[in-house]
Amino acid sequence: xxxxxxxxxxxxxxxxxxxxxxxxxxxxxxxxxxxxxxxxxxxxxxxxxxxxxxxxxxxxxxxxxxxxxxxxxxxxxxxxxxxxxxxxxxxxxxxxxxxxxxxxxxxxxxxxxxxxxxxxxxxxxxxxxxxxxxxxxxxxxxxxxxxxxxxxxxxxxxxxxxxxxxxxxxxxxxxxxxxxxxxxxxxxxxxxxxxxxxxxxxxxxxxxxxxxxxxxxxxxxxxxxxxxxxxxxxxxxxxxxxxxxxxxxxxxxxxxxxxxxxxxxxxxxxxxxxxxxxxxxxxxxxxxxxxxxxxxxxxxxxxxxxxxxxxxxxxxxxxxxx
Amino acid sequence: xxxxxxxxxxxxxxxxxxxxxxxxxxxxxxxxxxxxxxxxxxxxxxxxxxxxxxxxxxxxxxxxxxxxxxxxxxxxxxxxxxxxxxxxxxxxxxxxxxxxxxxxxxxxxxxxxxxxxxxxxxxxxxxxxxxxxxxxxxxxxxxxxxxxxxxxxxxxxxxxxxxxxxxxxxxxxxxxxxxxxxxxxxxxxxxxxxxxxxxxxxxxxxxxxxxxxxxxxxxxxxxxxxxxxxxxxxxxxxxxxxxxxxxxxxxxxxxxxxxxxxxxxxxxxxxxxxxxxxxxxxxxxxxxxxxxxxxxxxxxxxxxxxxxxxxxxxxxxxxxxxxxxxxxxxxxxxxxxxxxxxxxxxxxxxxxxxxxxxxxxxxxxxxxxxxxxxxxxxxxxxxxxxxxxxxxxxxxxxxxxxxxxxxxxxxxxxxxxxxxxxxxxxxxxxxxxxxxxxxxxxxxxxxxxxxxxxxxxxxxxxxxxxxxxxxxxxxxxxxxxxxxxxxxxxxxxxxxxxxxxxxxxxxxxxxxxxxxxxxxxxxxxxxxxxxxxxxxxxxxxxxxxxxxxxxxxxxxxxxxxxxxxxxxxxxxxxxxxxxxxxxxxxxxxxxxxxxxxxxxxxxxxxxxxxxxxxxxxxxxxxxxxxx
Numbered sequence: 001x002x003x004x005x006x007x008x009x010x011x012x013x014x015x016x017x018x019x020x021x022x023x024x025x026x027x028x029x030x031x032x033x034x035x036x037x038x039x040x041x042x043x044x045x046x047x048x049x050x051x052x053x054x055x056x057x058x059x060x061x062x063x064x065x066x067x068x069x070x071x072x073x074x075x076x077x078x079x080x081x082x083x084x085x086x087x088x089x090x091x092x093x094x095x096x097x098x099x100x101x102x103x104x105x106x107x108x109x110x111x112x113x114x115x116x117x118x119x120x121x122x123x124x125x126x127x128x129x130x131x132x133x134x135x136x137x138x139x140x141x142x143x144x145x146x147x148x149x150x151x152x153x154x155x156x157x158x159x160x161x162x163x164x165x166x167x168x169x170x171x172x173x174x175x176x177x178x179x180x181x182x183x184x185x186x187x188x189x190x191x192x193x194x195x196x197x198x199x200x201x202x203x204x205x206x207x208x209x210x211x212x213x214x215x216x217x218x219x220x221x222x223x224x225x226x227x228x229x230x231x232x233x234x235x236x237x238x239x240x241x242x243x244x245x246x247x248x249x250x251x252x253x254x255x256x257x258x259x260x261x262x263x264x265x266x267x268x269x270x271x272x273x274x275x276x277x278x279x280x281x282x283x284x285x286x287x288x289x290x291x292x293x294x295x296x297x298x299x300x301x302x303x304x305x306x307x308x309x310x311x312x313x314x315x316x317x318x319x320x321x322x
Numbered sequence: 323x324x325x326x327x328x329x330x331x332x333x334x335x336x337x338x339x340x341x342x343x344x345x346x347x348x349x350x351x352x353x354x355x356x357x358x359x360x361x362x363x364x365x366x367x368x369x370x371x372x373x374x375x376x377x378x379x380x381x382x383x384x385x386x387x388x389x390x391x392x393x394x395x396x397x398x399x400x401x402x403x404x405x406x407x408x409x410x411x412x413x414x415x416x417x418x419x420x421x422x423x424x425x426x427x428x429x430x431x432x433x434x435x436x437x438x439x440x441x442x443x444x445x446x447x448x449x450x451x452x453x454x455x456x457x458x459x460x461x462x463x464x465x466x467x468x469x470x471x472x473x474x475x476x477x478x479x480x481x482x483x484x485x486x487x488x489x490x491x492x493x494x495x496x497x498x499x500x501x502x503x504x505x506x507x508x509x510x511x512x513x514x515x516x517x518x519x520x521x522x523x524x525x526x527x528x529x530x531x532x533x534x535x536x537x538x539x540x541x542x543x544x545x546x547x548x549x550x551x552x553x554x555x556x557x558x559x560x561x562x563x564x565x566x567x568x569x570x571x572x573x574x575x576x577x578x579x580x581x582x583x584x585x586x587x588x589x590x591x592x593x594x595x596x597x598x599x600x601x602x603x604x605x606x607x608x609x610x611x612x613x614x615x616x617x618x619x620x621x622x623x624x625x626x627x628x629x630x631x632x633x634x635x636x637x638x639x640x641x642x643x644x645x646x647x648x649x650x651x652x653x654x655x656x657x658x659x660x661x662x663x664x665x666x667x668x669x670x671x672x673x674x675x676x677x678x679x680x681x682x683x684x685x686x687x688x689x690x691x692x693x694x695x696x697x698x699x700x701x702x703x704x705x706x707x708x709x710x711x712x713x714x715x716x717x718x719x720x721x722x723x724x725x726x727x728x729x730x731x732x733x734x735x736x737x738x739x740x741x742x743x744x745x746x747x748x749x750x751x752x753x754x755x756x757x758x759x760x761x762x763x764x765x766x767x768x769x770x771x772x773x774x775x776x777x778x779x780x781x782x783x784x785x786x787x788x789x790x791x792x793x794x795x796x797x798x799x800x801x802x803x804x805x806x807x808x809x810x811x812x813x814x815x816x817x818x819x820x821x822x823x824x825x826x827x828x829x830x831x832x833x834x835x836x837x838x839x840x841x842x843x844x845x846x847x848x849x850x851x852x853x854x855x856x857x858x859x860x861x862x863x864x865x866x867x868x869x870x871x872x873x874x875x876x877x878x879x880x881x882x883x884x885x886x887x888x889x890x891x892x893x894x895x896x897x898x899x900x901x902x903x904x905x906x907x908x909x910x911x912x913x914x915x916x917x918x919x920x921x922x923x924x925x926x927x928x929x930x931x932x933x934x935x936x937x938x939x940x941x942x943x944x945x946x947x948x949x
Binding site for chain 2: 131137138142150154264265271273278282
């Protein structure tokens with residue numbers, strides 16, 4: 001069963017070593033006010049973060065009694081957690097990862113527009129969000145008129161390569177009425193999907209105005225609990241025309257369409273048993289993703305294949321009497 | 323003793339919770355339900371998750387005949403919950419086992435009842451039948467959610483106190499606002515209330531006051547271990563004439579409102595007390611209903627195209643519920659299963675029918691979407707009948723029992739086309755009629771052209787009429803007249819357009835040739851032959867190697883590959899066994915097939931990577947098959 005968020009404040013409930021010894025994004029760096037306490041949750045535990053007075057260095061620590069918005073001197077904080085700054089986000093860990101974070105080569109290109117497209121809380125598990133990001137079949141139904149439209153609903157055969165480090169799905173083709181903000185017409189769009197981290201996924205898609213280059217959009221998931229995630233939408237675009245706000249808004253429009261679907265999925269944790277749900281050929285990348293998680297031995301935010309049959313997590317009823 | 327929840331009926335919704343095209347979200351014993359009424363009136367109670375990715379079906383679209391999932395557009399049929407279409411793979415029919423979890427449903431006393439019996443088989447005698455509610459039109463009270471254990475709620479409802487309906491009505495008739503008043507309680511009115519009957523999940527109470535008496539039945543829906551819904555039904559409606567020696571006063575809607583208000587206020591008061599006591603007890607552990615696993619074996623595909631079933635089997639028993647002459651020399655048969663549900667029919671599918679004389683014949687299903695309680699076929703009397711159509715026409719009557727196969731779909735309908743042209747000749751209308759209905763009811767654009775000898779030869783006119791202006795009939799054309807209409811219809815090959823044709827051999831050939839000449843690609847022209855009119859040449863002899871079974875078998879002249887495989891214990895799927903239906907198509911790994919079927923088109927024949935093993939043979943001495 002899910003543990004309630006409040007019951008675990010301050011103490012991480014996660015005992016899964018695979019999930020513990022991993023890096024997680026907690027905030028876009030520019031969204032942290034220097035000198036003030038920000039609070040969030042990671043793997044069931046409460047954590048606090050800030051930037052040092054000059055604004056240069058992020059500091060992250062397991063929450064004590066400090067209130068959100070209180071003043072704090074980052075330099076004076078004890079028990080600091082390890083920190084990395086990458087892709088414009090602050091990453092931390094509750095364990096001791098032996099590996100560094102993955103790379104995205106396109107981030108080094110000079111004309112890239114790099115920003116956080118929005119950090120959005122979703123009442124589901126991180127792997128459900130990742131799997132939705134990997135999925136093309138829902139475009140005509142969930143992103144109607146933008147990323148897909150009836151009757152062009154076919155998901156053509158594509159390739160999936162799996163290594164210990166990552167999953168790579170290539171030759172993913174789908175008809176899209178408006179593939180990006182800079183697109184004016186419907187077109188067959190080609191995607192490449194990459195999963196280099198259990199809770200991070202990115203897609204590469206041809207730039208509507210320059211077929212030789214690829215826009216990169218990623219979803220970096222911060223597992224707040226097993227059934228609650230903060231999804232950081234990372235944008236790394238080639239677009240000389242639209243404003244940052246317009247690009248952000250487009251991404252938030254898309255993710256805003258996914259959110260209610262994700263929050264109506266049951267069970268919320270991703271079932272890894274191949275017989276728990278019904279895959280089709282179009283789900284090749286998600287089948288690979290579930291197997292890959294199983295092979296890693298991940299148990300956090302999933303229902304492992306060996307576990308007894310999952311139960312749906314019904315929306316808790318409002319308790320009138322308490 | 324706790325009743326067995328799998329055989330106990332509980333109310334889960336009110337009948338009026340299911341307005342046109344709505345999907346209601348219900349819950350029973352910790353399990354969420356999607357409850358919806360189809361346009362034919364049938365109430366569906368399904369597990370509230372799409373079996374593809376677990377998305378709630380209660381946020382899906384009730385299209386009247388099918389429910390469509392919001393996430394990937396998978397369609398599920400009324401009644402059977404069988405998946406009829408997977409948009410990501412338009413060319414493939416979903417496998418038959420792709421079927422949502424259903425529960426039985428009965429409507430009684432204005433409530434929808436079900437029981438926790440996945441699979442939809444209704445146990446026992448159905449919901450309780452209560453004399454009090456049978457007597458006269460009962461009035462449904464407002465349902466009341468209570469946060470307390472269902473068994474406790476039932477016990478505590480024995481304390482429910484209310485005023486007989488007749489008195490409430492009388493008082494409002496004299497403009498004294500009894501029911502609306504917050505100050506005047508039941509005690510002050512002095513009604514005597516007693517429990518007059520009770521069952522495992524309901525309680526009947528009778529209130530008496532002087533001459534007036536009325537009965538109310540309170541049903542407890544166990545939502546979860548600590549949550550209940552009380553659904554009350556008042557005997558005799560708002561006029562109190564329930565036969566319980568009450569003084570009935572006939573009065574208008576205002577009385578009904580007064581009565582509903584009175585019960586709502588009194589029940590709410592009781593609810594608060596029950597919840598207060600429940601809050602002081604430790605909360606019980608929530609229920610954990612078992613989720614059905616999908617019925618696919620590991621590595622099995624959800625698409626029929628990828629699967630291989632066993633041989634020709636006529637394992638379903640149906641009875642002829644109706645037969646009628648639908649056109650000259652065409653008889654329609656309505657077949658209903660003896661018990662349980664028939665497998666979900668999909669557009670373009672056919673069944674094998676085993677006739678009383680032992681012959682097996684294929685007939686396309688005419689069913690529209692959501693018509694899942696029967697199979698409809700049309701049978702034309704063939705002048706040169708080998709005993710199939712004549713037997714059905716002459717000997718099969720209403721009430722007869724026939725053995726049929728599950729439907730098989732070798733003529734699946736794509737629904738990803740901007741333009742779909744359906745062309746039927748004569749009795750070839752049957753599969754195209756099911757396609758036309760599927761396209762019509764899901765709002766796709768299409769055109770159906772029906773070639774027939776005369777108006778008297780047009781079958782299923784009642785269905786054609788329901789489709790409206792998308793249907794054109796072409797009557798009494800000779801072959802050249804038909805040819806020029808076909809040329810006109812197919813003159814504009816469109817990217818992403820698809821043509822489906824079924825009819826007599828010569829017309830089918832003409833349509834295919836016209837389409838090719840006009841520039842339609844092979845893959846956009848779909849056809850189904852009823853029979854293979856070509857003479858089968860089985861004079862060759864060769865060897866087949868079965869790659870997966872590691873078997874090599876000689877095929878002598880006079881025997882088909884299929885005969886040889888079966889004689890050696892290798893199961894292969896088949897239906898028509900004459901090279902027309904495509905059921906036995908098998909992948910060829912090496913060797914050159916000698917195609918003698920009419921199922922594959924020219925480019926598929928040239929590719930030589932699949933063959934119909936019921937009639938086709940080998941040009942090379944050795945053939946390697948992927949079996």
